Amino acid sequence: MALRRDWVYENNGGTCVAIAGSDYCVIAADTRLSVGYSIYTREFSKICNLADKCVLATSGFQGDMKALQKNLAARHLIYQHQHNKQMSCPAMAQLLSNTLYYKRFFPYYTFNILGGLDSNGKGCVFTYDAVGSYERVGYSAQGTGAGLIIPVLDNQLKSPSPLLLPAKDAVTPLSEAEAVDLVKDVFASATERDIYTGDKVEIVVINASGIRQELMELRKD
């Protein structure tokens, strides 16, 4: 609760994860919204479909998340009117970075992951800090459970850095079904040890055929 007149932020908890594959992208987030030790709702979606091939998952302060999503959706609509096509995922990634940075002195308290397919149909995941610094990666986790999840993903998925020269190929070896299973496993594990993660996990999979969504139950305690 904002008791200080000048402190307007709140951490609503929750975790987001995304994994990019050679021709798919899996984005997942839990559905719990908390304030302090209370759970306000168990059915809150942290995922927003910005475009055909582009999905945003956000953890942090959900008030800022809603404002940010609306902002991006509006800008995307303008782009579609002006260019007669959907924004590509890398373009949306740059837009999100700029949107976040323009609030550099009054930040969006959001930790975002943008997932989708790039113009070549390959999966891409972009991970952000709160003020807009971003990087394209093969997988990412943000939010209260990220510290529990990232080491597991590093262990299963770690691929050679794109900065290496001579370059080593960095395609995730997992198939789509294996990636979804891995996401379910990491969420189940994070739920065990993070009080802000639980209830349900919403999993969105983007591939050439489109976007599909599934929900999995998690521990509610």
Place this chain on the structure above:
Amino acid sequence: MMELDLSGFESCPLFPGGVVADHGENPLAAASFQLPACSDFDGFQKDAIQMTKPAKGTTTLAFVFKEGVIVAADSRATMGGYISSQSVKKIVEINPHMLGTIAGGAADCQFWHRNLGIKCRLHELANKRRISVTGASKLLANILYSYKGMGLSVGTMIAGWDEKGPGLYYVDNEGGRLKGTRFSVGSGSPYAYGVLDSGYQFNMSVEEAAELARRAIYHATFHDGASGGVASVYHVGPQGWKKLSGDDVGELHYKYYPMILTPTEQEMADTSAA
């Protein structure tokens, strides 16, 4: 865009010096920075930085020598004690003849370097020739000076080859701008300076210079917890920049770490070499 105020927050009067968002204005007009409406701006910024913990901590270096400029950096980003990434690009390509390095706040550096790249391109279009390193570094320094005191964290080097030959400038968020021949920036810079300064000679070949830079980065990542990942080395010559190497510092350890072998280990090394 700033003009789309969806929060209703702007109905409160802003403190003097703050930016007022015009509700009726074109949402595609150039955005400006919104500022929080509070009495203690500095305290707010301190708390906001604490809360959002932007990624920083680094080692970067650059030096001028006979054949041009060598630029090298690590690739680790930290948020407090957490390593948020091991593959951050800290050497940004402003244009095919100019490089910039990132140290400090990752978002600040990424944004302002991209902005600098845009300004350099506009300069080329307006003046029909490429901007000098002096000019580019001045553009960036002036922008950073205008945000002095607002909490930006930028420690960057602009390296390039223009009509006057190789150029290297250090620019930071205080508004400082220094021309020089050898710089290292970041939490690992003291360690890098040690290796760089003792091994530097103006008359080096490109390979020797790259080797010196790689070693300096390696030693910095060894001692500094906030540096690590991949050591990238670039060379800027009269033809433009070229990436020379990108090596995992974990691998470089086996090449560069000075090891005094025990007699048994020495014997084993000798027999396997024989």
